[in-house]
Amino acid sequence: MKQLVDQSLVDEYQSKGYITVKGLFSAKEVEVLNQATSDVVQMDGPQVMRERNGLPHVIYGMHLMDKRLAALTRHPKIVAIAEQLLGDKIYVHQSRVNAKQTGGAIVNWHQDFGTYHRVDGVPRPDGIMIAIFLNDVSDYNAPLMAVPGSHVEGVVSQASTLTEAEDRDRASKYRYDITMEKMSELIDQYGLEHIIGPAGSVVFMNMQVVHGSTVNITPLRRVILYLNVCTVDNQGTSFARPEYLAARDFSAIEPLPEDCLSSLAAA
Ligand SMILES: O=C(O)CCC(=O)C(=O)O
Numbered sequence: 001m002k003q004l005v006d007q008s009l010v011d012e013y014q015s016k017g018y019i020t021v022k023g024l025f026s027a028k029e030v031e032v033l034n035q036a037t038s039d040v041v042q043m044d045g046p047q048v049m050r051e052r053n054g055l056p057h058v059i060y061g062m063h064l065m066d067k068r069l070a071a072l073t074r075h076p077k078i079v080a081i082a083e084q085l086l087g088d089k090i091y092v093h094q095s096r097v098n099a100k101q102t103g104g105a106i107v108n109w110h111q112d113f114g115t116y117h118r119v120d121g122v123p124r125p126d127g128i129m130i131a132i133f134l135n136d137v138s139d140y141n142a143p144l145m146a147v148p149g150s151h152v153e154g155v156v157s158q159a160s161t162l163t164e165a166e167d168r169d170r171a172s173k174y175r176y177d178i179t180m181e182k183m184s185e186l187i188d189q190y191g192l193e194h195i196i197g198p199a200g201s202v203v204f205m206n207m208q209v210v211h212g213s214t215v216n217i218t219p220l221r222r223v224i225l226y227l228n229v230c231t232v233d234n235q236g237t238s239f240a241r242p243e244y245l246a247a248r249d250f251s252a253i254e255p256l257p258e259d260c261l262s263s264l265a266a267a
Pocket of ligand 1: 107112176211212213
């Protein structure tokens, strides 16, 4: 298996539950991903979750909708790092664009595996949430926040799908939001971090890490692409949700050549 990140990052991933690899994608590759995202956010359908004002917020199943975003899931750097951290071949359980709109909904504290396990029947937390920054993410434009080390807690039981969440009928429908009481305990124990970096940075996060994001009150753009991958022996079993939320195709991802994204740049 190819080794793309050095041992200190592997150690950091294991202790904190996540790492940020800055500059993993070139400006040209980010441009291709931005072009793809501009097309996808204009699409409509049940996979598009909108803000109250109608602007797109989360678009699920992006890799099923666009060949550039499909290529992203097979980019050799993404595949090699995920395989290195997980020690096995992977499939994509879920993908999404998160276009954090100015003044849009918050994303309450949750674990991605909380839903994948309870709703999709994914047995084990052997998977990674991969976050690809399509623009600079700073302290100001609603970065992801995470509780470092919280992956060791397992599935946090003090969590539920909140009927009063502001985007309950949309993006948060299946999200198990963690209670503030439990968050207070977790933050006392582990602390809290924000995850920032320039465009082209990629975060690899254990699917049990507790994370969320607040409202973007700036006019600054903040678009992040997410790929949740699991090891091939850790497949969803319930099929209660549509394919754009929970995979049906569990075949191992085979990497494409290094130029798989840059070769798709618009002429
Ligand atoms: O991008 C964000 O604001 C948070 C998204 C998130 O937590 C998720 O998709 O699991």
